Amino acid sequence: MSTKQAIKEIHRELGEDSISTDDEDLKMHGYSEWSSINIDRLPVAVAFPNSTEEVAAIARVCHKYKVPMIPYSGGSSVEGHFSAPFGGISVDFLNMSDIVAFHPEDMDIVVQPSVSWMELNETIKSSGLFFPVDPGPPVCGSISVMDAEQLLITITQAKIGGMIATNCSGTNAVRYGTMKDWIVNLTIVLPDGRIIKTRKRPRKSSAGYNLNGLFTGSEGTLGFVTEATLKLASIPQKTGVGVATFPTMRDAANAATQIVRQGIPVGAVEILDDVQMDVINKMGATGRAWKELPTLFFKFSGTKVGVHDNIEDVRKIVYDNQGSDLEVEKDQAKQAVLWSARKEALWSMLCMRESGNEVWSTDVAVPLSRLPDLVEISKQDLENLGLFGSMLGHVGDGNFHETILFNGATERDLVSKCVHDMVHRAIEMEGTCTGEHGIGLGKKEFMEQEVGEGSLSVMRGIKLSLDPFWLMNPGKIFDPQEL
Numbered sequence: 001m002s003t004k005q006a007i008k009e010i011h012r013e014l015g016e017d018s019i020s021t022d023d024e025d026l027k028m029h030g031y032s033e034w035s036s037i038n039i040d041r042l043p044v045a046v047a048f049p050n051s052t053e054e055v056a057a058i059a060r061v062c063h064k065y066k067v068p069m070i071p072y073s074g075g076s077s078v079e080g081h082f083s084a085p086f087g088g089i090s091v092d093f094l095n096m097s098d099i100v101a102f103h104p105e106d107m108d109i110v111v112q113p114s115v116s117w118m119e120l121n122e123t124i125k126s127s128g129l130f131f132p133v134d135p136g137p138p139v140c141g142s143i144s145v146m147d148a149e150q151l152l153i154t155i156t157q158a159k160i161g162g163m164i165a166t167n168c169s170g171t172n173a174v175r176y177g178t179m180k181d182w183i184v185n186l187t188i189v190l191p192d193g194r195i196i197k198t199r200k201r202p203r204k205s206s207a208g209y210n211l212n213g214l215f216t217g218s219e220g221t222l223g224f225v226t227e228a229t230l231k232l233a234s235i236p237q238k239t240g241v242g243v244a245t246f247p248t249m250r251d252a253a254n255a256a257t258q259i260v261r262q263g264i265p266v267g268a269v270e271i272l273d274d275v276q277m278d279v280i281n282k283m284g285a286t287g288r289a290w291k292e293l294p295t296l297f298f299k300f301s302g303t304k305v306g307v308h309d310n311i312e313d314v315r316k317i318v319y320d321n322q323g324s325d326l327e328v329e330k331d332q333a334k335q336a337v338l339w340s341a342r343k344e345a346l347w348s349m350l351c352m353r354e355s356g357n358e359v360w361s362t363d364v365a366v367p368l369s370r371l372p373d374l375v376e377i378s379k380q381d382l383e384n385l386g387l388f389g390s391m392l393g394h395v396g397d398g399n400f401h402e403t404i405l406f407n408g409a410t411e412r413d414l415v416s417k418c419v420h421d422m423v424h425r426a427i428e429m430e431g432t433c434t435g436e437h438g439i440g441l442g443k444k445e446f447m448e449q450e451v452g453e454g455s456l457s458v459m460r461g462i463k464l465s466l467d468p469f470w471l472m473n474p475g476k477i478f479d480p481q482e483l
C-alpha cells in the first residue's frame, strides 16, 4: 500500500514519464544474465529522475513511506548488486548522462552518473586527456553479440555512478589505481532527501573525514551519487601491446609478479588461461588463431624511450619464466584488436552458453607473493570441477577471476563449493573475497571472515546513522544485526 502511494506521489511530483511499472522495465532492473546470483523478487517500479533535485524528491517520498530505493546505472555489476530482495523502487539514472563541466587546464571533469567511461573518453580524446578506470564491458564499442543458440545478448556498459558505488577497477589499475583514486568530489542525495557535496575541487584535501572514501564502494547503500568530479590523466606519448604464452599458469603468474616487484611501469598485465584462449579462438573476433596456453597480455605506455626499455625488461622476465618470445604490436589500430581479445573475454564466455546454461563470474585478490600459489590451486580445482570454466585476471594487482558455466541446481552447488573454496583460501592468504566486483548479495556471507565482527559493527553503525530505516539498497553488503 505504501509503495503504491509512493509511486503515485512520485508520479504527481515529477510527471508522467518519471516512473514505470512496465514488466520489462521491472525485469531489466531486478535480473541480469551475467549476474552470479538472481532472485525471484523484482522492484515494484522504476523511477527515471532528470536531476539531483528530482532524485532528492524521490528519496523524500520513499523516506516518508519507508519504501526501499535501489540505485541503477549501467546494470553491469555481477553479484546481484541491483536486485530488489525487499521490492521497492529502482532509481535508474538513464536521463542523467551529461558532462556538466570540463576543466582541461585542471585535468578534471564533472559528470552525471549515467556517463559511461567509454563515452567519456571518446568525448574528451582531442584534449590529450583520458579517464583511466576501465571495467570490463567492451573496448571496441559493439553492443550486442550472439550466444551459442544464436540469441542476441545486449551488452551493457559500466557507468560512472555504478563504478563509484562498486569502487571498480579494470585492466589499467596496476598503473593508475582504482576508482577511489580518481574522485575529486561527489554530490550525494542521502536516503532522507538531503543533498550534500563531499568537497570542493582541489586534487587533494585533508579537510575532515574522507566522505569520498565513504561513499565510494558503498554499493548504493548509503546514498545516491548524482554528480562526480573526476581526475583525468594525460594520454601517454607512446603505447604498445605485448603477448606471451607460458607452459603453466604458475609460470605466467610468477612472471607477472616479478614484473611488478621490479617496478617496471607496465600499463597493464593480464592473465588468461588456456580455456579462455580457446574461447577467444572459437569466437573468431580477433582475426587470428591464438595458442591455447596460459597467456599474459601487456600494455606498455609512456615516453618512446621508456616504452622501449620496459618492453626489453619484460621480455627478459618472460624468458626467465619459460615464456615464449614476447610478441609486441606498436601500430595503434592493431593494438586495439589485440587488446580486444582480453576485453571481450567475459562476453566470449557468455556467448558459449547453451540452452539452460547460467554463468557464475567471481573475483578474489591476494597479496602479490601469494598469487602464483592461489592461481595454481584454483586452476587445479577448476579442472577437477569438470564444468566449462575459465580463469583470467588483473594479475599485476594480485586479482583474478573465474567464469564458470553450469546447468541446473546440482551443477550450481558444485560451482558454489568451488567458488567458496577459492574465496576462503584467498582470505586465509590475507586476501579479499573480491578485488573489484564488490559484495552485493552474492558475497555477503564472507564479510565477517574477511573484516571481522568489529569492523562489521562499525559499518552497521555508519549505515544506521545515514539510513536508520535501512531503505537504501537493503540486503546488500551486510544485514542488520538482528537478521
Ligand SMILES: Cc1cc2nc3c(=O)[nH]c(=O)nc-3n(C[C@H](O)[C@H](O)[C@H](O)COP(=O)(O)OP(=O)(O)OC[C@H]3O[C@@H](n4cnc5c(N)ncnc54)[C@H](O)[C@@H]3O)c2cc1C
Pocket: 034, 070, 071, 072, 073, 074, 075, 076, 077, 078, 081, 082, 093, 113, 134, 135, 136, 137, 157, 158, 159, 160, 161, 162, 163, 164, 165, 166, 167, 168, 169, 170, 171, 219, 220, 221, 223, 224, 225, 226, 346, 347, 436, 437, 473, 476
Ligand atoms: C563483461 C564484464 C566485465 C567486467 N569487468 C570488470 C572489471 O574489469 N573490473 C571491475 O571492477 N568490474 C568489472 N565488471 C563489473 C561491473 O562492470 C562493475 O561493477 C561496474 O563498476 C558496475 O557499474 P554499473 O554502472 O554497471 O553499475 P550497476 O550495475 O548499475 O550498479 C552497481 C551497484 O552500484 C549501485 N549504484 C549504481 N548507480 C549508483 C549511483 N548513481 N549512486 C549510488 N549507487 C549506485 C547499485 O545500486 C549497485 O549496488 C564487469 C562486468 C561485466 C559484465
